[in-house]
Amino acid sequence: QVQLQQSGPGLVKPSQTLSLTCAISGDSVSSTNAAWNWIRQSPSGGLEWLGRTYYRSKWYYDYALSVKSRITINADTAKNQLSLHLNSVTPEDTAVYYCASGWALDYWGQGTLVTVSS
Amino acid sequence: DIVMTQSPDSLAVSLGERATINCKSSQDVFSTTHNKESLAWYQQKPGQPPKLFIYWASMRESGVPDRFSGSGSGTDFTLSISSLQAEDVAIYYCQQYYNVPLTFGGGTRVEIK
Numbered sequence: 001q002v003q004l005q006q007s008g009p010g011l012v013k014p015s016q017t018l019s020l021t022c023a024i025s026g027d028s029v030s031s032t033n034a035a036w037n038w039i040r041q042s043p044s045g046g047l048e049w050l051g052r053t054y055y056r057s058k059w060y061y062d063y064a065l066s067v068k069s070r071i072t073i074n075a076d077t078a079k080n081q082l083s084l085h086l087n088s089v090t091p092e093d094t095a096v097y098y099c100a101s102g103w104a105l106d107y108w109g110q111g112t113l114v115t116v117s118s
Numbered sequence: 119d120i121v122m123t124q125s126p127d128s129l130a131v132s133l134g135e136r137a138t139i140n141c142k143s144s145q146d147v148f149s150t151t152h153n154k155e156s157l158a159w160y161q162q163k164p165g166q167p168p169k170l171f172i173y174w175a176s177m178r179e180s181g182v183p184d185r186f187s188g189s190g191s192g193t194d195f196t197l198s199i200s201s202l203q204a205e206d207v208a209i210y211y212c213q214q215y216y217n218v219p220l221t222f223g224g225g226t227r228v229e230i231k
Binding site: 037039045046047048049052062064065098100103104105106108109110111 | 156158160167168169170173174179209211213215218219220221222224225
């Protein structure tokens with residue numbers, strides 16, 4: 001059973017960087033069968049996929065065009081965790097952020113409400 | 119990007135009656151690699167992350183009651199709840215994983231009439 005435990009600040013100031021971590025148990029971040037995603041849900045409820053990473057002899061990264069210039073997803077194999085960095089945030093980045101595994105997203109973190117406000 | 123359009127936005131059904139949610143993709147999501155439709159359904163309750171209910175358009179995730187079924191092909195898909203129970207009150211989302219960006223429908227809120 002895969003479990004994803006998210007951590008990170010709930011309040012970020014405009015123009016700063018949003019950073020979240022997703023600790024993985026029950027699987028390896030470098031598993032050649034897995035993919036690791038970040039998704040966010042706006043206050044109105046819409047779900048937006050932000051990006052993913054997966055390992056197939058090398059690391060691959062896919063990002064949504066809407067955030068591609070601002071996003072970095074990293075996999076830390078030593079800590080078996082995933083991270084999200086989103087820079088130059090604005091209030092429009094206020095959302096609940098989730099990490100999730102798979103293509104059909106079978107396991108999800110608990111979610112982190114991130115508010116962008118001064 | 120593949121646009122996922124769900125209908126209706128909300129649905130009120132009597133306990134024990136059938137609920138049907140539709141999802142239309144802007145292009146075919148059939149995976150020739152897997153010979154299956156790359157379409158998933160999720161249930162989300164307040165304060166919880168979405169929970170995978172259906173994948174490959176019709177495969178129930180482990181533990182999902184068999185009153186839930188998924189069907190469809192090409193660009194038109196359906197999630198059906200054969201006999202609505204009180205615990206099924208939630209928002210349901212479809213999602214395609216045929217290509218990136220992964221995209222979701224806008225959600226359908228299911229309530230008890």
